[in-house]
Amino acid sequence: MPEHQSHSYCLKAPPPASRIEEEMYKGQSGMWSWLFHRISGLGILLFLFIHIVDVSMLSFGPGVYNQSVVLFDYVVVRLLSLALVIAVLYHTFNGIRIMAIDFWRKGSRYQRAMFGIVLAATIIVFIPMAYYIMGPAFQWLTQAPHAATTGH
């Protein structure tokens, strides 16, 4: 083989930088449980700040408070409330899972099964709560048209 051919790989130009892409580590259920736990925790913290503000409206009297909590009647805010409920439920059940992993000798061995239980429990408890949160937003479906327009 001629010399220039045997060393041809040294002359290969660097490919364009646009071909770089980062790929996420393919962690299994444990990584997702941790990631959801973090995100739900931050979400709940965010709600805590909103909650402090809305409750503090009481100090301005019942009129101001009643006006401010009307915010929670908006469909968008009801949807955000659903997200909050999911976050609280998941964070609670997964918190119990984490404590079981920490304090129960066999906790690590059953962590995957416990993650399944956490998800199932979250969904089961979420459904009735979602019904009560979203129900009033869909009253216009079950009521006569004039009742919906005079709702507030």
Next chain:
Amino acid sequence: MNILIRIKRFDPERDSKPYWDEFRVEADPIDRLLDTLNTIKWTMDGTLTFRRSCAHGVCGSDAMRINGRNRLACKVLMRDVGNKVTIEPMLGYAVIKDLVVDMDRFFEKYRSVKPFLITYDNEPGTERLQSQAQREVYDEGTKCILCGACTGSCPSIWGNPDWVGPASIVNAHRFIFDSRDQGAAERLQLLSRKDGVWRCRTIFNCADACPRGIPVTDLIEQVKRAIVYGGPEEA
């Protein structure tokens, strides 16, 4: 089988950033991925750089990120990776070149947990006896080959490179729970500090990544409990 192999490459003397390189390779389904990497290096592109020594899953040199997960290239068969394989250097380490990562800090942290027998009594006239049950307690930790796959799979390490990391804790566990060893208290004290066991968030990536099947997170949890309860659990 004809396989497309994508490798994330980086040559510090030439590249400013890593880039994806692709190779089409003919491989047997029962070839190991390491054989395929050798085929590339020996017949297609001699500049491809990766570590390998024993090639039989014992030395722990060829840990890399294969299809998104840390694995040893010598323990992965071609039939298990599909027709398109993505190979990257492990996360959490500085890349030296291509798939070779800087393990200096890894071994520095490993040494920091005193992974050797500590005794303060006079040396016994005979050997230090141990029952089978006492040996069983720390059996999992003895399987570690220090490949670094667990530490490189740990989000806590990605976020905080100062953390001692799962591999060091596994090797601390191996001595903390050894009935012949008397250094448990000092190791537990080292591991209860800010960058000790408590940065483990029980993510379990380490246990999945371990090519030796060590339940890494379980061992870390045992060390956490030993700190909380003031010493290792008895056999």
